[in-house]
Amino acid sequence: MQQVISYLLKKKNFLFFIFLLGISLALTIQSHRYHKSKFISAANDVTGGLYESVNHVNEFINLDTYNERLLRENARLRKELSNYSFHSTANDLKDVPYDFIPAKLIENSFHKKNNILVINRGAKHGVTTDMGVITTNGVVGIIESVGENFSTVLSILHLQSKINVQLKKTNHIGSMIWDGESPFKVQIEDITKVAPIKVNDTIVTGNHSIFPQGINVGKVVRAELDQTQNYFDIEVALFNDMSNIGYVYVVKNKALKEVNQLLNPGQNE
């Protein structure tokens, strides 16, 4: 017994090292599991607050771009509205299935393999995990973990990101993934070879419960059949400039709870 204790004492630094390494590996493995809320995330007030205060400075540099983008969106929405206003009533707004929570991106990242972004809206503002995040130009990512005032977003530029998309013209569906190469290009798999896909076709979000159908994603730049000759191997140039995002909308699907209940009747939340 004494020998065992003296052996352990001699090796105490090694054991301490193994202990610390074990903790960090456990945290790493935990973070690689999608759909698990994380222990280590920037969605807390300390890191979020710091990012936000620094962002106030950075924002001035990009103010022109953001204004321009908002103006253009307003113009587009006004144009769309002019088509609808004749037959819509005031009650219609309550019936739309989606709510949009405006938020500001306070920490962007696009040069890593697993990019996580931080926005300045949290549980207090109605954000929950698995909500979609979009901009005027397209999809940004999915809410990963939520703090009181801040949330983190799993960017579409993340190796584990997988988003349901479709061809705008024909509704053939596939999943959008990222190979980790360029922050301006993503890949789409599982679109069957019967789809009449061509270069320059527009890709939009599919009929998925996270994003509203038809949000712009990007343009096809390359479409070839893969090794099995059954599915397309597609590369898409994103409409969104992931290096300059600025303001975003968090998409809240009001019907999501009902949809989940219908799909998984056994699970009650």
Add this chain to the structure above:
Amino acid sequence: MNKEVVLRILFFILLVLSQVLVFSNMHIGAYVPYVYVLFIIVFPIKSDRAVFLLSSFLLGLSVDFFFSSGGVHAAACTVIAYIRPQALKFSFGRSYEFQTIKLSKVSIAAKVAYFSILIVIHHLVLFLLETFNLSFIVYNIKSTLFSSVYTVLLSLVLVTLFSKRKE
């Protein structure tokens, strides 16, 4: 708490903040310099091993909090803190244990060797754990090489600047 410890804690905070707010935005292409490892590189040699391991772990963990990256930085920092004696022995010879090494007084070659060993291993562990997928091995080795060169250069510049100010 003596002055040495307080200074070290301030250095810790300064490095984490400058990493997160400044150095992370200084990426060239996809390569980011992880300069915060300087804390581990210049940590006093004659300090308690367990304290050193723990503070390196906490350093990595603080950076992980900002990057929402699980425990990848914590793991990488713990690994290089544990192997630092070997890196010291390799770069400065056996004598490092008996004399206090001043980084401003050793030869450039030894300094570059010491910095490179720790930084390359740190980056390799970091990228391997970050992708967590062996199919990215080529990418990982490439990123390790380029990011390490960047980090080593930046760290050497910073160390030179700091040690000049002291004299």
